Amino acid sequence: MKAPVQYGDEIAALAAYLQTQHCIPEDRLARIFSDLYKIRVAPATLASLIAKKADSMRVFADRVRELLSGTAVAVKHLDETGLRIAGKTRWLHMLCSTSLSHLRLGTGRGDIPSGLAGTIVHDCWPPYLALEAVEHGLCNAHLLPGVVLIRLRRRNTGVLAGLPGRLFQKDGDQDAQQAAQHANNRVDVM
Structure with a gap:
C-alpha cells in the first residue's frame, strides 16, 4: 500500500518525552522507533512532531512560569548552566519549586526571569543577589x-x-x- 504515513499523538508524545527528558537526538530516536516498534520515521519528521508537541504545550509552560514567578509559590529555586548547541554556547535557565519546573533556553547567562516574588534560593551569583523585590536564600x-x-x-x-x-x-x-x-x-x- 502506498500512501502518506501519519503518526498519532502517542508517537509524538513518546518522541518528545525521549528527547526532552532523556536528551536523545532525532537520529537515535529514529533508530529506537525502528528497532523497538518497527516504525520507520525520518529524523526530520521526528523534529517536526516534537516541535508541534512543544507548541501545544506552550500555554501550559507559560502558566507554570507564571505560577513560579509570582507569589503562588513562596519558595523557588533558580539556576543556569551553559551548554553547546550547534557550536554555540547557550544557557539553560531553570526556575523550579518542589512540584513545578520551568526550563528555558537562552542566549545569555544573565537572562534572568523578571517579575519574581517570594523567596528565591540560588548559588550566590551576583545577578541573582541584585534582585531586590525578593527574599534570598543560598543553595x-x-x-x-x-x-x-x-x-x-x-x-x-x-x-x-x-x-x-x-x-x-x-x-x-x-x-x-x-x-x-x-x-x-x-x-x-x-
Whole structure:
C-alpha cells in the first residue's frame, strides 16, 4: 500500500518525552522507533512532531512560569548552566519549586526571569543577589564545597566525619555564615 504515513499523538508524545527528558537526538530516536516498534520515521519528521508537541504545550509552560514567578509559590529555586548547541554556547535557565519546573533556553547567562516574588534560593551569583523585590536564600549544594574548603584550610585535615550533616545550622555555624558573608546579610542560609 502506498500512501502518506501519519503518526498519532502517542508517537509524538513518546518522541518528545525521549528527547526532552532523556536528551536523545532525532537520529537515535529514529533508530529506537525502528528497532523497538518497527516504525520507520525520518529524523526530520521526528523534529517536526516534537516541535508541534512543544507548541501545544506552550500555554501550559507559560502558566507554570507564571505560577513560579509570582507569589503562588513562596519558595523557588533558580539556576543556569551553559551548554553547546550547534557550536554555540547557550544557557539553560531553570526556575523550579518542589512540584513545578520551568526550563528555558537562552542566549545569555544573565537572562534572568523578571517579575519574581517570594523567596528565591540560588548559588550566590551576583545577578541573582541584585534582585531586590525578593527574599534570598543560598543553595546548600552550591555552598557546601566552599564551606568544606574553609574548614579544610582552617584545620588542614582531611574531610571530617559528620561534616555535611551539621554544616548549615542557621544559628551558630560560623563557617556557613562566613561562606555567605559577601551576600551583605540579605541572605538566609537554607
